[in-house]
Amino acid sequence: MIALFIACSDGQVAAALAALQEKEGEADADRFLVPGGPLVLTRPGMERRVALDFVRTQMDLHGIRTIYLVSHQDCSAYEHSLGGLGFDQQELLARDLRRVKALLENTFADVDVRCFVIPWRENGGLPSFGEAEPVE
Numbered sequence: 645m646i647a648l649f650i651a652c653s654d655g656q657v658a659a660a661l662a663a664l665q666e667k668e669g670e671a672d673a674d675r676f677l678v679p680g681g682p683l684v685l686t687r688p689g690m691e692r693r694v695a696l697d698f699v700r701t702q703m704d705l706h707g708i709r710t711i712y713l714v715s716h717q718d719c720s721a722y723e724h725s726l727g728g729l730g731f732d733q734q735e736l737l738a739r740d741l742r743r744v745k746a747l748l749e750n751t752f753a754d755v756d757v758r759c760f761v762i763p764w765r766e767n768g769g770l771p772s773f774g775e776a777e778p779v780e
């Protein structure tokens with residue numbers, strides 16, 4: 645069974661995303677990559693409708709029943725959308741992930757939605773994106 649990963653199109657998180665797919669045994673999963681990833685599904689109106697259409701199409705084509713929502717810290721799409729990320733990013737990302745999870749569960753029957761955040765690590769060697777962490 646193929647899964648679908650909805651994640652940010654930022655190439656800097658590509659390696660962390662691939663590592664998460666590998667770890668979850670989902671290396672062949674479909675991917676829906678847009679700036680901000682799950683962010684697009686928090687938007688009202690047209691943007692969300694179009695995004696949901698893409699998700700529905702991918703689910704229908706491959707019989708997808710598992711969706712991974714993957715956000716990341718220091719996301720420039722988020723910064724652009726909100727005019728800055730000066731407050732608690734982790735809390736903001738987790739809140740949006742829970743909202744999008746609820747939206748998908750209410751829109752599609754029998755879908756299993758899992759949420760992850762890719763952290764930005766400042767300490768210990770070169771700053772870089774770390775291993776994706778689950779969000780409950």
Ligand SMILES: [Zn+2]
Nearest residue numbers: 652654680719
């Ligand atoms: Zn991003």
